[in-house]
Amino acid sequence: MKRLFLPLIFIIGLLFSPMASASDFPLKEPMGGKTFGHSVKSIGDGVYVFRWWVYRNIFIVTDEGVIVTDPLNAKVANLLRTEIRKITDKPVKYVVYSHNHHDHISGGQIFKDEGATFVGHKNIVKELADHPAPLTPLPDVTFDNNYTVTLGNRTLELSYFGPNHGDSMAVMRLPKEKILFIVDIVTPRRVAFRDMPDFWPDEWIRSLKEIEQMDFDYVISAHGPETEPAIDPASVVKDQRVYLEDLMAAVKKALDSGTHSPDALRKTVKLPKYKDWRYYNEWLPMNIERVWAYYHMGY
Ligand SMILES: [Zn+2]
Numbered sequence: 089m090k091r092l093f094l095p096l097i098f099i100i101g102l103l104f105s106p107m108a109s110a111s112d113f114p115l116k117e118p119m120g121g122k123t124f125g126h127s128v129k130s131i132g133d134g135v136y137v138f139r140w141w142v143y144r145n146i147f148i149v150t151d152e153g154v155i156v157t158d159p160l161n162a163k164v165a166n167l168l169r170t171e172i173r174k175i176t177d178k179p180v181k182y183v184v185y186s187h188n189h190h191d192h193i194s195g196g197q198i199f200k201d202e203g204a205t206f207v208g209h210k211n212i213v214k215e216l217a218d219h220p221a222p223l224t225p226l227p228d229v230t231f232d233n234n235y236t237v238t239l240g241n242r243t244l245e246l247s248y249f250g251p252n253h254g255d256s257m258a259v260m261r262l263p264k265e266k267i268l269f270i271v272d273i274v275t276p277r278r279v280a281f282r283d284m285p286d287f288w289p290d291e292w293i294r295s296l297k298e299i300e301q302m303d304f305d306y307v308i309s310a311h312g313p314e315t316e317p318a319i320d321p322a323s324v325v326k327d328q329r330v331y332l333e334d335l336m337a338a339v340k341k342a343l344d345s346g347t348h349s350p351d352a353l354r355k356t357v358k359l360p361k362y363k364d365w366r367y368y369n370e371w372l373p374m375n376i377e378r379v380w381a382y383y384h385m386g387y
Contacts, residue, residue: 245263278365
């Protein structure tokens with residue numbers, strides 16, 4: 089059955105979806121046992137959101153083959169291929185990497201073996217040379233600022249905004265649907281991830297301001313439990329940026345008023361506006377310590 093793009097009930101669903109309390113991290117996956125679970129959601133016209141555990145990617149089925157984004161890891165790449173085979177017998181022609189981090193781009197070798205072309209920002213090549221990941225092919229096609237993957241009647245636009253989380257991040261845009269697929273630098277209704285590993289706070293905010301200027305109506309983010317909607321309104325990019333600005337301002341204010349110990353900052357700085365965001369209690373102190381390091385050490 090062919091579905092209309094973003095049927096009304098789905099839009100209503102995302103507008104009223106509850107604040108989720110399900111766990112994002114950390115969960116243990118039993119070795120050799122059950123998986124965390126995965127799902128595939130059609131959002132219309134050959135575009136699918138694939139979820140495994142708290143990770144998401146998108147894939148696009150065209151008349152001439154399939155465009156896959158971040159394969160995550162070898163196990164998930166197999167699951168992904170199985171799900172794609174249920175939808176089409178067309179080959180995976182492109183695998184597009186969002187950025188260099190292994191938890192998103194490992195495991196693509198099975199698609200390489202089938203002849204897929206791998207696409208990623210040029211800095212991924214250096215990162216994977218310095219920090220090799222098994223079963224993770226290097227990009228065949230690299231780009232600097234922009235690149236467009238074209239297959240069949242579909243295009244996927246890739247844009248680089250400089251360093252923000254690592255220095256190889258591509259924001260992906262589906263121009264027809266005006267959807268952005270954004271990995272790690274926008275996670276709706278959740279404080280920043282733990283101690284913000286490889287996130288550069290000032291560059292992150294700058295990048296989000298530039299992304300806000302893009303032409304888009306919806307965002308698919310790469311993280312969230314099953315209870316979170318797969319697709320959100322464009323406003324979540326601004327929400328993420330304002331959270332970071334509020335976090336930095338609160339830490340700066342405490343520093344300026346004489347609280348210099350990161351331990352004291354972790355205990356005293358609060359952001360009650362975000363108390364309903366996931367991991368507010370657990371991760372806000374870690375976010376605070378990361379921002380303390382930014383002001384204390386200048387990076
Ligand atoms: Zn990352």
